[in-house]
Amino acid sequence: MTALVEVSDLTVRFVTREATVHAVNGVSFSVRPGEVLCILGESGSGKSVTLRAMMRLLPARRARIEGAIRIDGQDVLALDKRGLRELRGGLVSMIFQEPMTALDPVYTIGAQIAETVTRHKGGGRAAARARALELLELVKIPEAARRLDNYPHELSGGLRQRAMIAMALSCGPRLLLADEPTTALDATVQIQVLVLLRRLQRELGMGTIFVTHDLGVASEIADRIAVMYAGRIVEEGPVADVLRAPMHPYTQGLLASTVHGQSRDVDIEAIAGSPPDLRRLPSGCAFAPRCAKVQSECRVAVPEPRWPSRERMARCVRVADAALVAAE
């Protein structure tokens, strides 16, 4: 099957007079139609910047984007303004962490959804409103007909997030980009939205890229998982495999330091130190200064991706590459 999304060697730098921030440093991945890829990483790992680059949402004057992004055959980095308008909300849509800032506070939910529908699909106001109602029912908003005329501030956090999902789905996108959409929600609401997103994604067959810092969230929704650290994907593979047998020391550390049923008498295995300064990245593996298994090789050059099996990748010198092993 051909890939829906093909990102290769994506680099994003933010250039200011004082410094250059290397936010994304050579990221490559692909997403098949109907597949959910989770990009997992901590703050500053470049996961959100990667997502925004795919929608060309980064400030053009300061963000230097290199590499290639193809979505459904289109070269996203080459699109003009008109092409971008067709792409955003049509072929690709995006949902954000904070619905209160993503929705327009002075228009009703119904009006905002209807606007998106008429913009991309044409048709009259009545038809667009009917579609908006249908969408609110699709995302399980109770008393949907009444909610159409509500303003964002009149809805609870969970309902606002559902309304944003409804708007994102309004034009039947083939790719959904989700930037931590459940992080700001309470636990009992988060799981409702996750289950809803998973069901809609399956029913509508959308390819999805889901950015999160939460291993638990990834375990609920991902088919595949890509772990980012300092602007690079350090490990990638099917979600169950990565969670069960992580290969990169960073992924291993992340799993060990996530509090999950550890005994109360022992310390948690924390990763020492803190993530590197993106203005001054180390020359070799960016995780080397914090890695317990570091060797001299790690500091020389950034480790190339290694593929222990067809589905799995890790950028660590300690991981054996299947092709290399076979060749020997």
Place this chain on the structure above:
Amino acid sequence: MNDMADPRDIGGPAQPLLIARDLAKHFHVRGAGKSVRVRAVDGVSFTLFKGETLGIVGESGCGKSTLARILLHLVERDAGELIFDGEPVGAPRGITVAALRRNVQMVFQDSYSSLNPRMPVRDSVAFGPFIHGRKKPDARRVARDMLVKVGLNPDLFGQRYPHELSGGQKQRVNIARALAIEPRMVILDEAVSALDKSVEAQVLNLLRALKQQFNLTYLFISHDLNTVRYISDRVLVMYLGRVVELGPSEDIFTRPLHPYMRALLGSRPSMDPAHRIEEPPITGDPPSPIDPPGGCRFHTRCPFAEAVCMERSPELGVWHERNSHVAACHMLEPGSGHSRAVQ
């Protein structure tokens, strides 16, 4: 240090460090009519024993942060009583608020906004001891010691300003500042929630080590159930300004009594892609504390709600001793009229 008697200990080891009785705080909502109030904390009682960690969990709007602020008198309570080591707080013959604050310190969620941006962090840490009567060089020495204790090299970090530190380092400074005046109790209000997982683990380990070293009592407020389970001896569960369940940590997490706590536990992601959650345990959002439902406040979302739940507010069961596990639910109260209760 643990074996020696603490000279600050007035009531003796059996006297609870803090007793809260029927605390209440209602906020007026401006411009929304005279009678509109947020019932942030509405009759909360609990006992905090010396040397323990009490975890407080609940979703946004349940009143856990307001409760913390009441304990430190950062907001004035409308009703209720606070007793610190046997002495009533703010009463004529009790302990003064200033003395309470020397004994109880707090660490907040936002590590940046809780530090003075125009002060090097060593001065921030030295400020407390100085205000509480130490000479300047003495206060500076205390600050250096405390920075070492929280794992920051004072020669490297002391002269830096908050914006020059990472989130984890800033939170270490906040902990150092809280401990610099040798408090007996620390309130940690979502103190590790904003940190990345790998850094959160470091700070949790640090908090546990410091508790041992300084013989501290913690009130650990968080929405993260796994973290609360890991660090707490006992846990208090809040819902819309009320306590719904209280008990030893292991009991609460393995045998939760209240339907709300069961729902909270059931809402945690599985961490296992082969056993994903197919059906969320409860639907809807927590109601607004402005106009909370009558009777049991959970009845609008409870799968077992019956007529009695809408009429009468359930009592938190009788609390016998330190390890009692109690919950406020009509299903647990014999003869309450709920069909699942013992008749």
